[in-house]
Amino acid sequence: MKQTFIDYVKKMQNYSEALSVIYWDMRTGAPRKGLPQRAEVIGTLSADLFALQTSDELGTILQQLEPEKLDFVTRRLYEDVKESYDESKKIPADEFKAYTILKAKSEAAWEEAKAKSDYQIFLPYLKEVIDYQKKFVQYWGIKNGSAYNTLLDKYEPEMTTDVLDTLFGELKATIVPLVKAIQASPNKPDTTILFQHFPKAGQREASLEFLKQLGYDFEAGRLDETVHPFMIGLNSGDIRVTTKYDETDFRSALFGTIHECGHALYEQNIDPQLNGLPLSKGASMGIHESQSLFYENFIGRNENFWTHNFNILQKYSPTQFANVDVEDFLKAINYSEPSFIRIEADELTYPLHIMIRYEIEREIFNGDLAAEDLPNVWNDKYEQYLGIRPENDAQGILQDTHWSGGSFGYFPSYALGFMYAAQWKHAMMQDIPNFDDLCLSGNLTPIHEWLTTKVHQFGALKKPYELIQEGTGQALSAKYLTDYLQQKYKKLYQL
Amino acid sequence: MKQTFIDYVKKMQNYSEALSVIYWDMRTGAPRKGLPQRAEVIGTLSADLFALQTSDELGTILQQLEPEKLDFVTRRLYEDVKESYDESKKIPADEFKAYTILKAKSEAAWEEAKAKSDYQIFLPYLKEVIDYQKKFVQYWGIKNGSAYNTLLDKYEPEMTTDVLDTLFGELKATIVPLVKAIQASPNKPDTTILFQHFPKAGQREASLEFLKQLGYDFEAGRLDETVHPFMIGLNSGDIRVTTKYDETDFRSALFGTIHECGHALYEQNIDPQLNGLPLSKGASMGIHESQSLFYENFIGRNENFWTHNFNILQKYSPTQFANVDVEDFLKAINYSEPSFIRIEADELTYPLHIMIRYEIEREIFNGDLAAEDLPNVWNDKYEQYLGIRPENDAQGILQDTHWSGGSFGYFPSYALGFMYAAQWKHAMMQDIPNFDDLCLSGNLTPIHEWLTTKVHQFGALKKPYELIQEGTGQALSAKYLTDYLQQKYKKLYQL
Numbered sequence: 001m002k003q004t005f006i007d008y009v010k011k012m013q014n015y016s017e018a019l020s021v022i023y024w025d026m027r028t029g030a031p032r033k034g035l036p037q038r039a040e041v042i043g044t045l046s047a048d049l050f051a052l053q054t055s056d057e058l059g060t061i062l063q064q065l066e067p068e069k070l071d072f073v074t075r076r077l078y079e080d081v082k083e084s085y086d087e088s089k090k091i092p093a094d095e096f097k098a099y100t101i102l103k104a105k106s107e108a109a110w111e112e113a114k115a116k117s118d119y120q121i122f123l124p125y126l127k128e129v130i131d132y133q134k135k136f137v138q139y140w141g142i143k144n145g146s147a148y149n150t151l152l153d154k155y156e157p158e159m160t161t162d163v164l165d166t167l168f169g170e171l172k173a174t175i176v177p178l179v180k181a182i183q184a185s186p187n188k189p190d191t192t193i194l195f196q197h198f199p200k201a202g203q204r205e206a207s208l209e210f211l212k213q214l215g216y217d218f219e220a221g222r223l224d225e226t227v228h229p230f231m232i233g234l235n236s237g238d239i240r241v242t243t244k245y246d247e248t249d250f251r252s253a254l255f256g257t258i259h260e261c262g263h264a265l266y267e268q269n270i271d272p273q274l275n276g277l278p279l280s281k282g283a284s285m286g287i288h289e290s291q292s293l294f295y296e297n298f299i300g301r302n303e304n305f306w307t308h309n310f311n312i313l314q315k316y317s318p319t320q321f322a323n324v325d326v327e328d329f330l331k332a333i334n335y336s337e338p339s340f341i342r343i344e345a346d347e348l349t350y351p352l353h354i355m356i357r358y359e360i361e362r363e364i365f366n367g368d369l370a371a372e373d374l375p376n377v378w379n380d381k382y383e384q385y386l387g388i389r390p391e392n393d394a395q396g397i398l399q400d401t402h403w404s405g406g407s408f409g410y411f412p413s414y415a416l417g418f419m420y421a422a423q424w425k426h427a428m429m430q431d432i433p434n435f436d437d438l439c440l441s442g443n444l445t446p447i448h449e450w451l452t453t454k455v456h457q458f459g460a461l462k463k464p465y466e467l468i469q470e471g472t473g474q475a476l477s478a479k480y481l482t483d484y485l486q487q488k489y490k491k492l493y494q495l
Numbered sequence: 496m497k498q499t500f501i502d503y504v505k506k507m508q509n510y511s512e513a514l515s516v517i518y519w520d521m522r523t524g525a526p527r528k529g530l531p532q533r534a535e536v537i538g539t540l541s542a543d544l545f546a547l548q549t550s551d552e553l554g555t556i557l558q559q560l561e562p563e564k565l566d567f568v569t570r571r572l573y574e575d576v577k578e579s580y581d582e583s584k585k586i587p588a589d590e591f592k593a594y595t596i597l598k599a600k601s602e603a604a605w606e607e608a609k610a611k612s613d614y615q616i617f618l619p620y621l622k623e624v625i626d627y628q629k630k631f632v633q634y635w636g637i638k639n640g641s642a643y644n645t646l647l648d649k650y651e652p653e654m655t656t657d658v659l660d661t662l663f664g665e666l667k668a669t670i671v672p673l674v675k676a677i678q679a680s681p682n683k684p685d686t687t688i689l690f691q692h693f694p695k696a697g698q699r700e701a702s703l704e705f706l707k708q709l710g711y712d713f714e715a716g717r718l719d720e721t722v723h724p725f726m727i728g729l730n731s732g733d734i735r736v737t738t739k740y741d742e743t744d745f746r747s748a749l750f751g752t753i754h755e756c757g758h759a760l761y762e763q764n765i766d767p768q769l770n771g772l773p774l775s776k777g778a779s780m781g782i783h784e785s786q787s788l789f790y791e792n793f794i795g796r797n798e799n800f801w802t803h804n805f806n807i808l809q810k811y812s813p814t815q816f817a818n819v820d821v822e823d824f825l826k827a828i829n830y831s832e833p834s835f836i837r838i839e840a841d842e843l844t845y846p847l848h849i850m851i852r853y854e855i856e857r858e859i860f861n862g863d864l865a866a867e868d869l870p871n872v873w874n875d876k877y878e879q880y881l882g883i884r885p886e887n888d889a890q891g892i893l894q895d896t897h898w899s900g901g902s903f904g905y906f907p908s909y910a911l912g913f914m915y916a917a918q919w920k921h922a923m924m925q926d927i928p929n930f931d932d933l934c935l936s937g938n939l940t941p942i943h944e945w946l947t948t949k950v951h952q953f954g955a956l957k958k959p960y961e962l963i964q965e966g967t968g969q970a971l972s973a974k975y976l977t978d979y980l981q982q983k984y985k986k987l988y989q990l
């Protein structure tokens with residue numbers, strides 16, 4: 001029965017992988033005219049995969065397995081598959097189908113609404129998506145005491161609003177005054193070098209060099225160009241990254257590549273015994289983001305890392321960087337200023353963008369915030385936290401796609417990831433006190449190995465709260481991130 | 496029932512398309528370490544597709560359809576699907592599975608044998624593959640009077656050895672003396688410009704320009720790099736080409752791109768009513784090759800075409816071409832000399848490589864030529880037709896992969912394609928007497944439209960013999976190709 005179960009799971013995984021290849025292809029240059037027919041292919045494979053995921057055959061297999069008699073890996077696999085199976089079975093098939101169709105329409109409506117900056121186009125769909133999500137929560141069952149906790153749990157197992165309110169409260173108490181102090185500070189870095197012309201071909205070469213130095217395995221991955229950078233794990237030996245080249249702002253490709261590399265290193269270093277199983281993935285969205293942000297912020301913005309690597313940028317864009325000091329470069333790339341668009345926000349203000357979304361989501365599901373009121377609430381919160389008010393819905397409530405596809409509970413992962421990352425960094429410094437020397441020498445192997453030992457190897461074998469507790473000796477805390485931000489920005493802006 | 500049938504066929508087609516995306520990806524840079532797991536994905540999807548192709552459900556649908564009551568397109572679809580269904584059902588499932596496993600082993604053995612230039616490594620597998628093919632022919636039934644005709648029919652419907660013997664006989668009677676006369680001729684073109692350094696990036700840009708000028712639709716395709724160039728139709732709006740860049744011989748990318756473009760134009764211009772159906776493909780291998788060879792040889796080696804386009808090469812490789820006359824360039828690219836490797840052979844000697852393979856295949860299946868004797872027979876024929884004898888099996892019998900995968904009957908398509916192409920060209924000249932002026936002006940639209948009207952639009956709605964009869968007013972003849980070769984090479988070498 002155990003082998004039957006594993007074979008069945010691998011078959012589902014094979015369907016997922018085929019869909020992932022198609023998805024990757026669609027986002028890296030699949031020709032426009034082939035997309036309608038490709039959507040049919042996705043429809044066929046998704047329907048057949050869903051049939052496998054919810055079949056009576058799988059139900060019988062799960063029923064006949066005796067989890068207490070299974071080895072550790074198979075038991076975790078059993079739990080993982082059973083959880084998805086139960087969740088899928090709880091939703092009536094006709095409602096799931098209607099919701100799938102609604103999502104497609106809602107995503108299209110969001111695109112149009114964003115393009116026209118007109119929330120009213122999106123509103124009726126968003127309302128319906130929210131209604132479905134509320135109904136689904138009832139089907140799934142209230143977890144940890146509230147409807148929103150049920151949604152949070154899907155992205156960050158066992159995470160609750162109680163915990164988030166505390167963590168985000170501490171973070172806000174640090175960031176908001178820091179942002180104000182920076183705005184009041186007379187010390188503004190010169191950022192003109194950021195916006196000079198850096199040819200795409202050179203940016204690509206530089207991206208390849210950084211990936212190599214960070215330990216990305218090109219025999220188990222590749223780098224491509226996209227509009228929105230992403231990492232995708234097709235299988236354990238094929239973990240791809242993409243980046244976006246902006247010739248008038250190299251930061252997009254540079255930090256985008258380093259960020260996606262962090263995600264990729266996670267999946268390239270999962271224990272090979274999980275190959276071909278759905279456990280060969282990250283423990284949670286938050287933990288995944290902790291790896292990308294660790295590389296982006298704690299390595300990619302590290303002073304010593306740039307002392308070692310600035311020559312790479314000088315090589316590929318000499319007129320831009322030849323006469324620039326690393327110090328000035330560091331000041332420029334760490335420049336902080338409130339802005340409207342989350343994905344373009346700097347490290348310091350970014351968590352505020354997340355908290356705004358979190359508070360809104362919480363009130364939609366646990367309170368009675370209505371979809372009609374979201375633009376106003378959104379704008380008020382931007383004014384309150386960031387001191388700026390969006391001028392239209394495109395640069396406000398309509399900027400992100402998540403809600404159009406029903407992904408409520410996902411946003412907090414981005415800020416959780418940053419907190420996890422700071423806590424990993426702090427713990428790592430106990431074991432690797434010469435962290436900065438390693439960055440200076442370009443030998444990142446010990447850092448890489450530490451993360452593999454504490455995080456990567458386990459894939460989804462452990463829950464996020466287990467990983468952080470076992471890896472750092474305590475539960476997730478906001479302290480390490482607030483300490484880092486305080487120290488860094490006080491120094492940068494001489495506050 | 497008709498709609499049930501079409502939906503069923505489209506579902507199979509969706510599986511094929513998913514497999515094609517994966518196949519394209521594997522040949523355009525999929526990372527090495529992900530391949531073993533990707534093979535599992537292919538295994539799963541292929542098995543599920545095969546189950547669809549041979550299911551009792553499909554059998555019942557086919558039985559209940561009344562073909563005489565169907566519209567033309569659906570009736571052709573019915574015939575196409577029924578033929579595959581019957582063929583698949585005729586082979587016992589266990590034998591088909593054993594053969595599939597054998598093929599994988601045989602292909603691996605061929606690779607090793609070729610690398611070591613040792614036919615003995617490949618021999619036992621080849622023998623088994625031939626035995627299976629002979630057995631399958633019995634299951635399928637003798638078509639048109641001989642075992643080999645059954646195999647020919649799979650690639651070129653209704654083609655027979657009688658027809659081929661005549662066509663190839665005429666072709667041989669023209670080519671062999673021409674080749675000898677050229678070898679004896681004191682007029683040898685200077686080919687040194689062919690082998691100068693042409694940077695890859697420039698070759699890619701040039702390839703893109705040629706594709707554009709030839710009418711390739713980039714909204715329904717893309718160009719990528721591979722080891723062995725190919726065209727692949729994922730769906731009617733996604734027809735991709737690949738090419739190979741050799742920095743010391745630009746002909747590989749140049750003529751490879753133009754060749755694959757010919758294949759792609761065919762599939763990009765099939766009637767949209769066939770979208771999503773298996774009829775949205777070429778009529779046969781020979782007709783497909785006629786389109787690639789039409790573009791490669793009748794446009795890509797046309798004097799006026801180069802008068803118009805030589806500046807593209809001069810732009811991307813100025814030191815190589817700046818001081819070269821178009822006339823000398825044409826002489827160099829049309830240089831002919833007997834050589835060992837089919838895929839590197841020139842236009843004139845190429846058909847001889849095909850005839851050798853054809854004669855061997857015919858004797859294996861209709862006569863009693865044994866696998867053990869193939870290397871000797873092969874080498875004797877090279878000596879007889881081309882005047883050169885391979886020094887080892889790697890440059891002889893082991894050079895092509897086709898037989899390792901059981902593709903007997905395929906090779907003739909390559910030479911048939913050239914004959915079809917010459918016949919299309921002759922017929923086109925009646926309708927478009929200013930063909931050369933069009934090449935000179937760079938306006939290839941009338942040529943393109945002629946081929947769409949006569950060939951492309953029909954996809955697999957018509958049989959190859961119908962296309963050539965209706966499009967040129969007569970059955971396939973060797974005359975137009977022999978005329979072309981005579982005239983061209985006598986002039987080039989002043990014979």
